[in-house]
Amino acid sequence: MSIVVSGRLSQLVFLVLYSFLVIYGIYRSVVQGKIPKVRQPAAIKALEEAVGRCVEMGKPLLFQTGIGDVSTEGVTHMAMLSVLSYTSALVAQKNAKFICSTPSPTLFPLAEAIVREAYVAAGKPDGFTSDTVRYLSNDQMAYCSAVMHLMNQEQVAANVQIGFFQAENLVTLEAAKDLGAINIGGAYRMLRIPDMAIGCDFFLIGEEVFAAGAFCSQEPLQLGSLLGQDMSKWVALALIVVGTLFTAFGSDAIVKALRL
Amino acid sequence: MESDAKMSIIQKIGYRKMIYLLVLVATIVPMIYTVGLPVVVSKQTSDLYEFIEKLPPNSNVAIAFAAYAGMYPDAQAATRAGLVHLFRRPLNIVLWHNSPDGPMLLGGELKYVKMGSRIYGKDHVILPYVAASEATTSAMGTNIRGVFSVDSFGTPLDQIPLMKNINKATDFSLHIVMAAAGGNEEWAVRQWNIPHRVPIGAFTISIVYPALIPYWRTGAIVGMTNGVRGGAEYESLVGAPGPGLRRTDILSAVHLLYVGLIVVANMEMLKKKRSEK
Amino acid sequence: MDYATMLGETVTVLFIVMCYTYLIRETIAFRFVQATYVGLGIGHGLVMVWGYLTTKTIPAIMAGNVLLIFPFAMGLLLFGRLKKQYMWVYRYPLALLVGAGLGLQIMGMLKASLIDQVVSTMSVSLAPTLAGFNSVIILFFVIASMTYFLFTVRGHETSKVNPVLGNLMKAGQYVLMGAIGAGFAASFLGRLAVFMDVMERVVYFIPKLLGLM
């Protein structure tokens, strides 16, 4: 097994196995038509309600993209972008006021394109202006202060921050709360989850963040991928149980196999 | 609604502003009147101290100095005590900067380090700044010269005696990440510990600390300090009192204030529930 | 204390106080600090970029590393956003970065956040010690919290259909709550440290100015 770098074989096996399970889940759902039923996290439903609330109050919804560049934490940013795509489609349809703010120069053009596309798709290309997506600063706390000012100036009614955030997270959440806005958040790292959980009205944690796009779209393909994820989790759970039994009886075969 | 006369002071000022005021008081008062309470050393801190203490003489230690000025006060105490400790032991130290603020901050800390008979280039080297990322951490693990060609004074690495036999992760007995604001420790674990089995030590800020506990359990991180609290512990282990021990009173006061606030909030809630019944 | 330091300390303390006025409500003082900070932040960012390009990239290209012209040219495509009909060109430089980001994150997580965690969870010890007890508890807690993330099982029906799984999910939710409560409380410490530093600047400002410290 010298082809694979030593110590990484089991990782490759997992990557391939999990990819296969996700593809199988998609195949089962799209081709065989067995679309799985899923438990919808409250935060996704809340997103829709938040848009409605913004329309009612005539106040804008603020979507924050999170910090950092696409070349690091790429998966998290992709998850955020698919939620952004869903949210902007919603606001465009319902004619809600919408602002997307970003501290990341590389996420800025991506966010701009996605929001513009959503407005075009809803048949309202004029709804998108150069003010809709705002790059405020690449300095973390300058961005944070700029968002606080933006929230006050625009009197936002909802604040969405799902993705990769750092220390600015709780400050912006509390500033929004102070204005009476609904906070919807999501973080996948334990480092940020507590802030999100305490500061938000609705939040996604861990895997839910990566699955958020799937929950939003409700397409068979996306729901199928969720089935694949669940199968992957069952595999991991089974492995933990079997491995524990092995170690309990004094055999480290499984641990050794995982270290291959 | 209650009448104005019945409203408590908290309701009149608004509970938010009242709490803000209390936070200010709890910080400022112990700043002026210090008591100097003792600290208890935690397992993770003593693990790191012991590991460094037991390193054989002339071991090579790599330090990624990742202190961002903004978050630095949290790690300052531990960093200073850690540097004092590392330089006190006969270890070869290779330090590089992972933060643009590093050179300025390190200069301030090295003032507290007793250099004794140490000679730059022979037993310690300071490399310049390189942007912190998983990729550079990984690149450094296999070929340091691919990332740095000169040290922070512009001397080519090949002309530095200490660097003669050092070029990759496996040349080191310990890799310490200092004062990073998130990410660096995990990159070190993934790119230095996993492929090259170099033990990792961390002088962390306390926000990162809980997220690193799993790595400490698995042994990838040999030990770590928890923010300014861990700094105070490390200061007492090393015997070099500094900003950590000076601030323990404020830590106590504000933490107790938060505990008090939470208790009050729950009592309020219970009262409300009872009156509803 | 020389005049530059004295002026600096004064400006700093003024900025701190002006910024904290936000706690009462958004004031013009806060807005001024914010406008100043954003302006300086943008300028500082540009200076850093300038430094990198003039000291690293351009000398490297001059020295014969002609390949670096490609990322440079690709980066320039980002200016396409200024003209509507060329907006699509940004995709090329960013697609590469997206790919790199995806690969790097997954690569990093495979071992550290999957294999390592699975291995250490299954390494239980049945010894009658606290560590042994903890390892069994951790095993149970991890399994319980993992079931919380099962999406295709409908939560409210689970306890009827499959009481074991239903109760595990409930237990998992408790564990996650406990972890969140602990994590939030633990983060006080670091933030407090920075706050103490800021407050020390304000509290010791006048004694410092008078030369008492």
Add this chain to the structure above:
Amino acid sequence: MSNILKSRELPIVLIWIAVLIIFGDYFFGGTALRTAFTVLTVDWAVIITNIAIIVGALAVLQRSLNIARRERTEKVERFMQTWTVFLAVSIFVIGVTLGIRSSIYSWVYNYILLPSWQTVYTLIIFFMATASYRAYRANNSYAAVLLISGLLVLMRNAPVSSSIWSGFQDLGSWVLDVVNLAGTRAIMIGAMIGAISLLIKVLLAKEKILGE
């Protein structure tokens, strides 16, 4: 030609290439892949990101100037926007001509930029107090667990607690080392699975991430 270039699929090919380079280097190693990896993640990523910062900065300045020029903009707002642009331009000129080690540049950095970062950041201390006053209420059994674990860790981190009762240290550490650890682990394992699933969907071009 431009239609092909405008297509959605071509950029996805670039994503594939980048992902394959990174995975290839990680799993199979080899000098060629290593070089490709370094070129991609160190040279290319940094240069493109740097240019993105310029593009972004210009967008901010342009926006500020537009607002400042608008007739209906209030006087105060007009001043603030102009002030922002003025500072950005002047600090850039100072940084480029005198250098970042010049005394005026480091004065600005040490006495304005750095304290501003810290000051905005430490607003969090006040916000955490109100957030915990609000969130740590034992409304139901889940919130009660949140409350108890939070209180134990708070008491653990307060240096004074060991003088009150030594058990706080052990209990708080137990919460962090066992409960927090177990939760973190479950979240990490789940996140990995979610990340792989998302990667597959991006590679299949089923995620709207690159716009039109």
